[in-house]
Amino acid sequence: MANAIIFPEPGESRNHSIHAKGTVLRRRWRHSLSSANITPQKPIPQKNHRLLVVEAKGKRGIPGQYQRAAPPPLPKLEDDGNPKFVIFIRMANVYLWYPLNIVTGGTTAKIMVSAKDNFLGKYVYKDTLARNLAAVVYRDEKEMQKMAIKQFRVLRSATEFRYGYKLVENNNLRAALGANDVIELPTQDELKTVVDKVKDFFGEAKESFGKITFLNQETENSSDGDTTGPTSNSKEGTCSGKLEGFDAAITSADRFGVTTVKQDLDSLLWIANSTELVLKLLTSLTLLQSWRLIQEEQHNKVNGRMRTPRQILIVLLILHSPVFSSSSPDAVDPETIVQQVNEKLNVSRRKLGFLSCNTGNPIDDCWRCDKNWDKNRRLLADCAIGFGKHAIGGRDGDIYVVTDPSDDPVNPKPGTLRYGCIQKDPLWIIFSRDMVIKLKQELLMNSFKTIDGRGASVHIAGGPCITIQYVTNIIIHGIHIHDCKQGGNAYVRDSPEHYGWRTVSDGDGVSIFGGSQVWVDHCTLSNCHDGLIDAIHGSSAITISNNYMSHHNKVMLLGHSDDYSPDKNMQVTIAFNRFGEGLVQRMPRCRHGYFHVVNNDYAQWEMYAIGGSAAPTINSQGNRFLAPDDSEIKEVTKHEDAPESEWRKWNWRSEGDLMLNGAFFTRSGAGASSSYAKASSLSAKSSSLVDSITMGAGSLKCKKGARC
Numbered sequence: 001m002a003n004a005i006i007f008p009e010p011g012e013s014r015n016h017s018i019h020a021k022g023t024v025l026r027r028r029w030r031h032s033l034s035s036a037n038i039t040p041q042k043p044i045p046q047k048n049h050r051l052l053v054v055e056a057k058g059k060r061g062i063p064g065q066y067q068r069a070a071p072p073p074l075p076k077l078e079d080d081g082n083p084k085f086v087i088f089i090r091m092a093n094v095y096l097w098y099p100l101n102i103v104t105g106g107t108t109a110k111i112m113v114s115a116k117d118n119f120l121g122k123y124v125y126k127d128t129l130a131r132n133l134a135a136v137v138y139r140d141e142k143e144m145q146k147m148a149i150k151q152f153r154v155l156r157s158a159t160e161f162r163y164g165y166k167l168v169e170n171n172n173l174r175a176a177l178g179a180n181d182v183i184e185l186p187t188q189d190e191l192k193t194v195v196d197k198v199k200d201f202f203g204e205a206k207e208s209f210g211k212i213t214f215l216n217q218e219t220e221n222s223s224d225g226d227t228t229g230p231t232s233n234s235k236e237g238t239c240s241g242k243l244e245g246f247d248a249a250i251t252s253a254d255r256f257g258v259t260t261v262k263q264d265l266d267s268l269l270w271i272a273n274s275t276e277l278v279l280k281l282l283t284s285l286t287l288l289q290s291w292r293l294i295q296e297e298q299h300n301k302v303n304g305r306m307r308t309p310r311q312i313l314i315v316l317l318i319l320h321s322p323v324f325s326s327s328s329p330d331a332v333d334p335e336t337i338v339q340q341v342n343e344k345l346n347v348s349r350r351k352l353g354f355l356s357c358n359t360g361n362p363i364d365d366c367w368r369c370d371k372n373w374d375k376n377r378r379l380l381a382d383c384a385i386g387f388g389k390h391a392i393g394g395r396d397g398d399i400y401v402v403t404d405p406s407d408d409p410v411n412p413k414p415g416t417l418r419y420g421c422i423q424k425d426p427l428w429i430i431f432s433r434d435m436v437i438k439l440k441q442e443l444l445m446n447s448f449k450t451i452d453g454r455g456a457s458v459h460i461a462g463g464p465c466i467t468i469q470y471v472t473n474i475i476i477h478g479i480h481i482h483d484c485k486q487g488g489n490a491y492v493r494d495s496p497e498h499y500g501w502r503t504v505s506d507g508d509g510v511s512i513f514g515g516s517q518v519w520v521d522h523c524t525l526s527n528c529h530d531g532l533i534d535a536i537h538g539s540s541a542i543t544i545s546n547n548y549m550s551h552h553n554k555v556m557l558l559g560h561s562d563d564y565s566p567d568k569n570m571q572v573t574i575a576f577n578r579f580g581e582g583l584v585q586r587m588p589r590c591r592h593g594y595f596h597v598v599n600n601d602y603a604q605w606e607m608y609a610i611g612g613s614a615a616p617t618i619n620s621q622g623n624r625f626l627a628p629d630d631s632e633i634k635e636v637t638k639h640e641d642a643p644e645s646e647w648r649k650w651n652w653r654s655e656g657d658l659m660l661n662g663a664f665f666t667r668s669g670a671g672a673s674s675s676y677a678k679a680s681s682l683s684a685k686s687s688s689l690v691d692s693i694t695m696g697a698g699s700l701k702c703k704k705g706a707r708c
Contacts, residue, residue, distance in 0.1 A: 363385060410492070
């Protein structure tokens, strides 16, 4: 191990800062083999070495010293223009990643990485790229496990492993070795799909990745300090006898011959008739291959020769395999490819929504694919999911346009937001232009109303905000709600015929008080006096989705008090939200009812993420939790206002959640199926898809005539 690269165990650091009642304490780093504190000493002038002094505990008068040479430098990465990925390993039941080796990609991987920030490219980047990397890992899995166990002793007791990866950006290997934001690779079972079985009919697939650089050993034949490491199977991304490129794929298909292929089409008919599978195949193509396929079909159309759907399916099955990867150095610019592919895939959202949107978010894929969303605004009401899926808002009413940002709490003028919200008839409320609305008192909603901010930048800020009190069927979509203040001790109108005296309000962004069938979607919320979204006093049938929340203390309260029994029937879905920077607690804090927390992205918390009291049922599925660096606040959950003997009976479970940076979820309860059935509102997706599902969280910038 003299030439091995020694990595610190995940979680180790030289200093820990602990905040306790305003006091900053310093904890000295402890050596892994001793319980004594390390006392920093002046380094001995010695070239390329560091001195680590450890005071032995319990041996008086026998000062002990321990010296360890500095670890060897990181492997030198060849700057050949190809992307490089750090492969990580962890135990299946412990979310602590260990860096293992480096994989160098080829031209196809380069195209996908270049297009990762594009709308279509992001989906390909998350799916096809991960599958190719996984294929490389499992091909050399035994060797990788041996190296991992040799370097990280904690892995010796593991019987099952998981693998992940990070892209080496700007050739900065040191940054890529951090254990944060590791993307988990699919398991071998997940790679064995129906498509793989069909591909086996045509022959084995070859991965689009070649050279593997091990982080903890040097190449046996290396010289002059070369530490690029051994290559997989001594071949750099090549496989003799295999065809590459689009033209080769077509040649391979033609080689089988239409008549030969037709002999086996009967066994593949069910695949050709499966629209969902075909769509998944299409979206799994690399961008370059997709565009070349479109060009080929256009050429055939001009010459009066079109492939049948079955022939196209065979070509797609072949292209889906990484064996046919473009290796041309003159590849088309990925940005241009993405734009062209998006134009060609501009199809009806009802028929090919999954293909044209590629988000995996069922709400967004329902409406964002429609470039005529501005003319079909009210179709949004059909896209709701979760416990609030029946909230239709003002779907069955007229369009009301807000043209005036002013506000009068008692006598609102036509054209103002308040005037539309208090009307008795259903209304779909939109905005003529960008505006900031500073309400003088809380905005009291009437039933069957939609506030739709798409197409404009609408901010409700600087005053009291939105109250949904004893009304039903409310949709709030696409607006910014921030810096909300308390209101009250004033008269406020709640209908054309009535206004009344209001006591002091809480200062919430959205306050749901005895409301039902409520859907808050794609809003950006921050920095309010009390909560960002609170639901109390018997509110139920609520969905809170696709919102971006940041810079706030008490984010979300669901349930009035421990003694308020009507909240026992509360059902709330919290899905596809991003809990961003500057959040402290209550994401959410629950009481009594049933709460489905699904496919959210938790980027930060300063106390806890999910908490509750009074025996709520919390069903956490497919979320991503990134714990803070502070070792004292790694726990996701907080059971409040009850001794452990009591809260151990509460039904809190975590299924498929991704725990990062030491995050952990404290489960409780017997897990009665009837209880969790009431806390289940939709099918959770894999936590590995959270990034793509929530990438559009918050208010969207939508333009008329284009997909939002």
